[in-house]
Amino acid sequence: MKIILFVLTAVLFIFAGAWASDNFQYMSFDDMRRAVAGVFFTDSITEGELKEAYAKAARGEGKVKILIVPGHDDDSWGTEYNGIREADLTMRVGEALAAQFAKNSAYEATLLRGRDGYLSAFETYFAEHREVVRAEVVAKKKIMKDLLAAGSVERVEGVGHNKAALDVALRLYAINKWANENAFHLVLHLHFNDFGGRTARNMNQYGGFALYVPDGQYSNARASYAVAESLFSELSSLFTKSNLPKEDAGIVPDQSLIAIGAYNTLDAVSVLIEYAYIYEAPLRTPSGRKEAIQRFADATYRGVERFFR
Ligand SMILES: [Zn+2]
Structure with missing residues (x-):
């Protein structure tokens, strides 16, 4: 009962927000369904729906829409080792991955950031929707706070992450909103890992890949x-999983990472892949990097294929 009340409150809250926004005119049943989809306790997307979308796409009806998000950018490039920046590595894996998806006409893959920067359609969207995104995040945070206070949602402490700076956070929330509005089925965030307090001496204590997925309470x-299980099967056949405590689960649920839908802000399936720790041996030489990047992209593509087939 409590849950129903809160969902109703949440829905009313969203409607109130919609009334107040400039572009709100009419709300159809579909709009309503979409508004509710972002609410806790209802699945925003299911395994069955995804597989059906793939089956249809294979028959030439529609596409499975995949958004590839190479982590970080030129303004905020994530971690770095020996002059190799995370943002450049993720961009290259993203390009290689997009090239893989292009080989199968069932998929329509969108690369959010390439060597020329962000996709211009997204840049325009972000510039125009910054304030709307900000307001929506405030509303979602309020819903989550109420649910936590009522005991309907439980706070879970995950692996410690650096808190995203405000502008970076807004951009990530904007990606979620853009992905919702453009009905992407799957969002893949590509990253390379690191740990706090790394020195030349202690550097080799952590290594391996990890997959972050939304906290179990999110839609x-x-x-x-x-999807992460299929990705894990493929990645673990080539690479070892992380040995960092908590991350060593391989598939790691997380409540606070915006990329995978913190505060229930994302409808699509989302997996954040940490391919390796940035200082790991294969990434240290140009030829090793090139080969590793291709292997990461291949394994990711095969993981997605494994899920859909
Ligand atoms: Zn990163």
């Missing part, structure tokens, strides 16, 4: 976990 959690 996109179940389907995301299923």
